[in-house]
Amino acid sequence: MNREDLQAKYRAERDKRIRPEGAEQYIKPTGKFAAMFADSYAEPEPRDPVADDVEVAIVGAGFSGLVTGARLKQAGVDSVRLIDRAGDVGGVWYWNRYPGAMCDTAAMVYLPLLEETGSMPSAKYVPGYEIFAHAQKIATTFSLYDNALLSTNITSITWEEEIQRWRFVTDRGDNFTAKFIALGTGPIAKPHLPGIPGLEAFEGEMFHTSRWNYGYTGGDRYGAPMTNLGDKKVGIIGTGATGIQCVPHLSRSSGELFVFQRTPSSIDVRNNHPIEPEWFKTLKSGWQYEWLMNFTTLQTGGFTDEDLVKDGWTDISKRIRDRVVALVTERGEYTPAIQQEAYEASDDEKMEEIRARVDAIVQDHETAEHLKPWYRQLCKRPCFHDEYLASYNNPTTHLIDTDGQGVERIDATGAWVNGVHYELDCLVLASGFEVGNEHARDSGFPIKGRNQLLTERWADGMETLHGLHVHGFPNMFVIGIAQAANLVSNIPHNFLEAGATIASVIRHAIDTGATVVEAEPDAQAEWVRRIETAGRSFFGNTECTPGYYNNEGKPMGRREHMNSAGYPDGAVAYFNLMTQWRESGTFEGLRFS
Ligand code: NDP
Numbered sequence: 001m002n003r004e005d006l007q008a009k010y011r012a013e014r015d016k017r018i019r020p021e022g023a024e025q026y027i028k029p030t031g032k033f034a035a036m037f038a039d040s041y042a043e044p045e046p047r048d049p050v051a052d053d054v055e056v057a058i059v060g061a062g063f064s065g066l067v068t069g070a071r072l073k074q075a076g077v078d079s080v081r082l083i084d085r086a087g088d089v090g091g092v093w094y095w096n097r098y099p100g101a102m103c104d105t106a107a108m109v110y111l112p113l114l115e116e117t118g119s120m121p122s123a124k125y126v127p128g129y130e131i132f133a134h135a136q137k138i139a140t141t142f143s144l145y146d147n148a149l150l151s152t153n154i155t156s157i158t159w160e161e162e163i164q165r166w167r168f169v170t171d172r173g174d175n176f177t178a179k180f181i182a183l184g185t186g187p188i189a190k191p192h193l194p195g196i197p198g199l200e201a202f203e204g205e206m207f208h209t210s211r212w213n214y215g216y217t218g219g220d221r222y223g224a225p226m227t228n229l230g231d232k233k234v235g236i237i238g239t240g241a242t243g244i245q246c247v248p249h250l251s252r253s254s255g256e257l258f259v260f261q262r263t264p265s266s267i268d269v270r271n272n273h274p275i276e277p278e279w280f281k282t283l284k285s286g287w288q289y290e291w292l293m294n295f296t297t298l299q300t301g302g303f304t305d306e307d308l309v310k311d312g313w314t315d316i317s318k319r320i321r322d323r324v325v326a327l328v329t330e331r332g333e334y335t336p337a338i339q340q341e342a343y344e345a346s347d348d349e350k351m352e353e354i355r356a357r358v359d360a361i362v363q364d365h366e367t368a369e370h371l372k373p374w375y376r377q378l379c380k381r382p383c384f385h386d387e388y389l390a391s392y393n394n395p396t397t398h399l400i401d402t403d404g405q406g407v408e409r410i411d412a413t414g415a416w417v418n419g420v421h422y423e424l425d426c427l428v429l430a431s432g433f434e435v436g437n438e439h440a441r442d443s444g445f446p447i448k449g450r451n452q453l454l455t456e457r458w459a460d461g462m463e464t465l466h467g468l469h470v471h472g473f474p475n476m477f478v479i480g481i482a483q484a485a486n487l488v489s490n491i492p493h494n495f496l497e498a499g500a501t502i503a504s505v506i507r508h509a510i511d512t513g514a515t516v517v518e519a520e521p522d523a524q525a526e527w528v529r530r531i532e533t534a535g536r537s538f539f540g541n542t543e544c545t546p547g548y549y550n551n552e553g554k555p556m557g558r559r560e561h562m563n564s565a566g567y568p569d570g571a572v573a574y575f576n577l578m579t580q581w582r583e584s585g586t587f588e589g590l591r592f593s
Contacts, residue, residue, distance in 0.1 A: 006348065013374040014545045014553065016404035017263060022546075022554040026192040026431070028443070029208075032200050033193060037211060041097070042087020044151035049173030054147065055079035056506060057168060057178035059154060061144075062091015064184030064479040064495040066135055067112050070142040071499035074116075075507040081178070082139075082148040083168070089144070090135035091186050093128055097221040098209040098242065098430075099249035101128030104270060104384040105490050106309045108288070109295045112492040115288050117141045120280045124311075125272045125384075129221050149174060157181065158448045159474065164515050166475065179515070180506055183447075184479040187491065188433035190443065194237055198410040205426040209242045210433075216426065219253065226253035233258070233423055235415055237407055238430030239265055241381050244388045246430060251391035258398050258422050260415060262406045263380070263545060266354045266373045268312045270384040292493050293572070299489050300570050312384050313489045316377065319346040347376045361389040368392075370401040379544035381488075435548045437462065437480050440563045449473035461562025463528045465589050466578065468501060469519035477502045483531050485574040486566020497575055504582045505590065514592035523589030532558070534568030 001009070019025050029037045056072055058065040061084035069080050086094045093101075103110050107121030110131075114121070117137050122130060139145050153171040160167050165177035191210045193199060207213045214220055218228035226249065234254040236243055239261045250257050294304050298314040301321045307314050323342035328334045355372040362368035371389065373380075391397050400417050402408075408416040414424040438444040439454045440462045447454040449472045457463070457472060464470050467484030468477050479498045481487065487494050509517050546553030551560050567574035581588065 003344070003348065009374050010376070010545075011543070013404065014543070017546050018553045019546070021195070022552040023548070025195040025552070026434075027195050027199065028434075029191055029193060036206070036208060037191060039085070039087055039151065040211060040213070041094070042151060044087065044172075047172070049170075050149065050176050051174070053165065053177045053179075054081045055178070055510075056180045056182065057081045057083060057166065057176075058182045058184055059083055059157075060091065060184035060186060060189075060479075061086065061089040061139070061148060061150065062093070062184060062186050062189075063112055063135065063492045064091070064186060064498070065089075065182070066138045066142075066144060067492065067495045068182050068184060068477075068479055068499035068502050069144045070113055070116065070138055071496075071503035072506065073142040073144075075503040077503065077506055077510065080144065080147065081176075082144055082150075083152055083154060083170070084148075084150055085153045087151045088132075088136065089139045089148075089150075090132045092188060092210075093132040093135055095210045096128055096242070097214075098128075098212045098246050099219060099221065099223065099226065100245040100247075101221065101242075102126065102245060103128070103131055104241070105313065106295070106311055107131075107275075109291050109309055109490055110492060112496050113138055113141075113288075115285070120277060121275055123272055123274050125270060127223075154445050156446045156448070158446075159450060159476075161450065164475075180475045180477070180509075180517075182477040182479055182502055183437075183439070184495070185438050185444065187437070187481060188435055190434040190438060192431060192434050193429055194406065194431040196237070196407045196410050196415075201412050202410050202414075202424075202427055203412040204414075204424055206429065208429045208431070209238075209246060217253070219249075223249075226250070229253040229255065229426070231255045232425040233414075234426045234428065235260060235422060235424040236428040236430055237415075238432065239263070240430065240432055241265070241383050242432070243430035244383050244385050246428065247397075248385075248387040248391045250428070251394050251397040254396065256396050256398070257391075257394075258400050258415075258424065260400050260402060260407050260417065261370070262402050262404060263375075263547070264371050264373045265380060265383040266351065266377050267357070267388055268350075268354060268382060268384050269357070270312075270386045272386070292490070292496070293575070295490060296485075296487060296493060296571050296575070300487075300572055302572060312382060316346070316350065316382070319350065344376075347378075350377055351375075358389060361393075363393050367399050370399055375545040376543075378549070379541070380547045380549060432548070436563050437478065437482060440482070447473070447476075449476070458563075459559075461559040463524065463562065465519040465524040465527045466501070466581075467567075468498060469517075469524070469590065471519045471521050471524045474516045474518040477505070482564055482566065483527070483562070484567060485571040486564075487571040493571075497578055501578055501582055505587060508585070508587060509592055512592060516591075516593045518591050518593075520589055520591050527589075528562075530568060531562060531565050534565055 061082040107126040156169045158167045166181045191208045205216045217226040219226035233256045235258045237260045294308045327338045358371045414422045440458045442455045464483045481494045544550045
């Protein structure tokens, strides 16, 4: 297909999918749906309420909290408390136990603190349970279970100026204070449900992928077959990174499987392989930092002597980069148009490969046609899988394509698409999560700083210094990706850097006897200005098919831009800037008093 026809096809496919409600189409898991999201994996352990004072309290015990806790312990700060509503550490890897859960960012760079914990990943890409076990290992290595409050919901956090402490109140009767707080609530912590009329009416078994009911399906997260599904009609709604990982397992186990598709994902080769212990032993001390920076450099269009990770992420960016180099050499100058041309040519090539892969694997022609993605690869999260497409060769697995419209409605016994009723015993919702910092979305528990709630402070979008500090919220650190590196291909790398910065600031405060650390208003305003005036990233691209990368296709206002934009010079520049900032020891932009 020539470029013009292709663009017209992309536009037509996008237009079909634009919904006036944008991100509001999703249902929050409250009211009648709240019970679906209880922690079915752990019984809260009985304990007395705590009423003490700690040096640092960290909200969230996923990788952001764990890594920050580890960095603090390394810096000699021992009084650290993790708080999480989950019954264990691990964050998304605690909750997401669906069959086939894996990370398709390479484990050598995805799993934080491998050297510090003396760990070796089993394979290039590792399963969710191995990632969860690694989270637990970080907690034990750095004694982060001591003092932690798990199965605990925070109800409020308030800065008390007279004692220069943050006060925590929880649903377990706790009422304690902390000198410093770090917010590690994660970018995809809150599941949401598809806005399909009648969803609540379904009388069969229904659960979200982040609360898999193995009691109903049989099997387990380690891959045991879901034997209870052998005589069941199972439906799954959602074909994003989660849905495509579940489908091969459901396909093998279910009597019949109906996959309700609104938009097909791009499914590139994964090509997993075990990691050889002998090879791993040859790595020199400091290897993981080198791998992290190598991946990030290549993944964001930079140059390195070699590609250490060598995967689909680095492949995408190297193709673009090499084309830019060729065009600049040919034309003797660099212009932004060259960047765009290189990007489009690389993307056309890649998406043709992805569509050809569908034809090569899926035997039924019509099904193959429906599984082909018609958008630029980075419009949605690229997916990598070697079994998903072949699932459709299983005669009991049916693709129900909704031509971009989604499931029409649900009733007591099943789902309707194009006027056809599909009877179901079980409905799996792979419908994703609210994305971004929850306090920027007005959906967190109240955090009150000097005079204001954080949600009010950020009503017009996040405002920070370095993505970490907020004026008016002393001794508070945000651990996230927005207004910072914004490296979406390897989320824990963002946290490793944030953790190092937080630990060095707190260490400096302790060493100098400072009781309050706060962003200087001018420094914060300057950082905000840089983020504000940064060119809108690709992720705000309204040419793209809708998804959470582009605010579901709705133009981004200031609020959406500020809540999602990163440092304008990119992840590598941000990491380097923060390293220099920490090492300078002057902590410019912060006031210690
Ligand atoms: P997504 O938000 O990516 O996917 C939600 C899916 O639900 C989409 O396919 C969406 O369709 C579909 N959907 C929503 N509403 C309807 C409807 N009314 N009818 C039919 N379909 C509907 O969520 P995921 O849980 O898949 O992934 C979330 C994120 O989690 C990923 O992007 C990734 O960052 C992370 N993740 C990472 C993994 C890894 O390997 N590292 C693995 C799994 C998840 P449409 O596309 O049309 O909107």
